[in-house]
Amino acid sequence: xxxxxxxxxxxxxxxxxxxxxxxxxxxxxxxxxxxxxxxxxxxxxxxxxxxxxxxxxxxxxxxxxxxxxxxxxxxxxxxxxxxxxxxxxxxxxxxxxxxxxxxxxxxxxxxxxxxxxxxxxx
Amino acid sequence: xxxxxxxxxxxxxxxxxxxxxxxxxxxxxxxxxxxxxxxxxxxxxxxxxxxxxxxxxxxxxxxxxxxxxxxxxxxxxxxxxxxxxxxxxxxxxxxxxxxxxxxxxxxxxxxxxxxxxxxxxxxxxxxxxxxxxxxxxxxxxxxxxxxxxxxxxxxxxxxxxxxxxxxxxxxxxxxxxxxxxxxxxxxxxxxxxxxxxxxxxxxxxxxxxxxxxxxxxxxxxxxxxxxxxxxxxxxxxxxxxxxxxxxxxxxxxxxxxxxxxxxxxxxxxxxxxxxxxxxxxxxxxxxxxxxxxxxxxxxxxxxxxxxxxxxxxxxxxxxxxxxxxxxxxxxxxxxxxxxxxxxxxxxxxxxxxxxxxxxxxxxxxxxxxxxxxxxxxxxxxxxxxxxxxxxxxxxxxxxxxxxxxxxxxxxxxxxxxxxxxxx
Numbered sequence: 001x002x003x004x005x006x007x008x009x010x011x012x013x014x015x016x017x018x019x020x021x022x023x024x025x026x027x028x029x030x031x032x033x034x035x036x037x038x039x040x041x042x043x044x045x046x047x048x049x050x051x052x053x054x055x056x057x058x059x060x061x062x063x064x065x066x067x068x069x070x071x072x073x074x075x076x077x078x079x080x081x082x083x084x085x086x087x088x089x090x091x092x093x094x095x096x097x098x099x100x101x102x103x104x105x106x107x108x109x110x111x112x113x114x115x116x117x118x119x120x121x122x
Numbered sequence: 123x124x125x126x127x128x129x130x131x132x133x134x135x136x137x138x139x140x141x142x143x144x145x146x147x148x149x150x151x152x153x154x155x156x157x158x159x160x161x162x163x164x165x166x167x168x169x170x171x172x173x174x175x176x177x178x179x180x181x182x183x184x185x186x187x188x189x190x191x192x193x194x195x196x197x198x199x200x201x202x203x204x205x206x207x208x209x210x211x212x213x214x215x216x217x218x219x220x221x222x223x224x225x226x227x228x229x230x231x232x233x234x235x236x237x238x239x240x241x242x243x244x245x246x247x248x249x250x251x252x253x254x255x256x257x258x259x260x261x262x263x264x265x266x267x268x269x270x271x272x273x274x275x276x277x278x279x280x281x282x283x284x285x286x287x288x289x290x291x292x293x294x295x296x297x298x299x300x301x302x303x304x305x306x307x308x309x310x311x312x313x314x315x316x317x318x319x320x321x322x323x324x325x326x327x328x329x330x331x332x333x334x335x336x337x338x339x340x341x342x343x344x345x346x347x348x349x350x351x352x353x354x355x356x357x358x359x360x361x362x363x364x365x366x367x368x369x370x371x372x373x374x375x376x377x378x379x380x381x382x383x384x385x386x387x388x389x390x391x392x393x394x395x396x397x398x399x400x401x402x403x404x405x406x407x408x409x410x411x412x413x414x415x416x417x418x419x420x421x422x423x424x425x426x427x428x429x430x431x432x433x434x435x436x437x438x439x440x441x442x443x444x445x446x447x448x449x450x451x452x453x454x455x456x457x458x459x460x461x462x463x464x465x466x467x468x469x470x471x472x473x474x475x476x477x478x479x480x481x482x483x484x485x486x487x488x489x490x491x492x493x494x495x496x497x498x499x500x501x502x503x504x505x506x507x508x509x510x511x512x513x514x515x516x517x518x519x520x521x522x523x524x525x526x527x528x529x530x531x532x533x534x535x536x537x538x539x540x541x542x543x544x545x
Contacts, residue, residue: 012135013128013178015343021127052346052359053400067404068350088403111400113393 002043006077011051037119044082047114057092057107059099065092070108078105082112125170132169133162136179137259138344142231143183144190149294151238151284153190155256161186229348230296232257236341237305240312241287248283250316250334255280258337268320268334270327306349310358310414313341317362326377326519328369335366346401356405357415363398364421367391378527379520383430395425416445435464452478456491468498486515490525502532 017025036042051069058064081098085091088109095107137158144154161182175181239253251269254260260268266276297305320334342359349355371385380386402418420441427433442458456475463471472495475488482488493508509529516522 010132010135010178011347012344013131015340016131016135021131049397049400050343052343052350052356053397053404055404065407066351088400088407111396113396 004080015050033116040119040121043118043120045114045116045118046082046112048110049113051110053111055088055092055109057095057099057109059103059105059107061103063096063099069110070106072106075105082115128174129166129169132174132178133165133182134259136182138232138235138257139179139228140182140186141256142235143179143227144186145235145238145292146227146231146294147187148190149292151256151288157186157190158182160189164189227296230302232344232348233297233302233305233309234293236309236312236345238287238292240308241290243286243290244283246315247319248279248286249312250319251276251280252283252287253312253316253341254334254337257341260333260337264333268331270330306345306352306355309345310342310355313338313345313362314358314414316341317365321365322517328373328377332369335362335369338362339366351408353405353408353410354412354414356401357412357418360398360401360405361414361418361421363394363401364418364425367394367398367425373520377520379524381524382424387428390425398422399425411444411448413445413449416441416448420445433464435461439465452481453485453487456482456485456488459495460491463495463498468495471495472499484515486512486517486521489515490521493525493528497528497532502535506532 014022033042033045054067054069056066056068056070058066081094083091083094085094091109095109099107140161141154141158144157145151148154148157164185165178165182169175235257236253239256240249244252247269251265254265254268255262262277262280263273265280266273269276271279293301317335317338320331320336320338323331339359339362342355342362346352346355346359367390368382368385370391371387371389372380374380398418399422402415402422405415406419420438423434423438423441439458439461442454442461446454446458455478459471459474462474472492475492475495478488489508489512493505493512496502496505496508506529509525509532512525513522513529516525
């Protein structure tokens, strides 16, 4: 069974780390990741850019594009896609296509700052 | 991360919101700062024992407010009663939690706190110092170091700025839309100033002054989180990130300035570039252009070029043209001329900057750029005159050293071949 582990933290606090503090945390995480990687159990790892870079597409009819992260608490995270796009417009086009296939709810579109493909044999 | 480091980061990040809210309660900057200080001291004792609160800012506001109210009550028993109005909503401390959770004041509290620092009576350097002290919570020592002045001088500067702000009428009512936009613009300009103060450092001071750039980015991100749909704030944040991404490549080992074309692009911070590009991308979708967005778009074109020769100078020329219309200034025209020299050659560029001579007669970069154009045209004697003037006007030793490098090259090139070969 594949499990997704979703990372939450106070963005203000993480943003207040100095680059040294940030690097120290990443280094400690890398140790854990390395262990999983050697066991062939690690899937893709991604670090998202801050929510200030986020855009949200409400899957209304017609869909509405909003600045900022997805803020509702009534709806739950059900899954995610990683899609290679030239720019935000392209990403929004993909989200609109997906939204047409499955209306209701929303997509939060966040650029990925760091991506590691992982070691898991498919 | 250790407890102490975690608490430190949490206090720093909670500070703008907490001091902003405390200022609204007490309507006095010193009281608000003192209340935050007291709350922070209690946090240092309480958090390691009881674990961090879920909402550090909310905790600090509650504790800071209660401690300050206790202090005021205590002093009331000893002294004649102060005017009730001096302490706003003293009796509804219980409501604080509910109010905090609703969070409707949060945005305007922080904006007000930043806005106070850009009081028009304050010279730019005092605005910056005040913001770094009050909003960012840097110590006087840290600020003095970044400004390369003594601690005593900085202490005096901040005290003076605070006194001037205290005398001024601080607007406490919730701002209307127009007012909010005006405040936002003033605050954005101040954040840009903080950044420039760090960015214009010379090689030997760049490291000392880098915190100014980092602090400006932090404040810009904070502002953007509060005003998520403002394309100019996206643009400002993108601009600062894209400029700062080049920090490691801007000076060589000797501290001499390295121009964009000569920079080792492998040293550029790709993480910052990615965030800057994502933000400018997001801003452009609004089709409400502004000076920060245009400057960020120009920085983005540089950031996107893997090699200097990949730079889209035609697009940069167009963007500077748009900026000239929006914010006419000889400095913008001068910058545009550099792009023009790449697209249409140095002769056209030189003709473009000639009319600026009288207005930029004391501007280092004017003579640096003019000298470079003349040199490209092979007019070496005139180039030398321009470079001499640039050195005389240089603001930092790195600027002077950079021009001297051009001069040395000119002198070398103008020597008779025989002499050069004989060496």
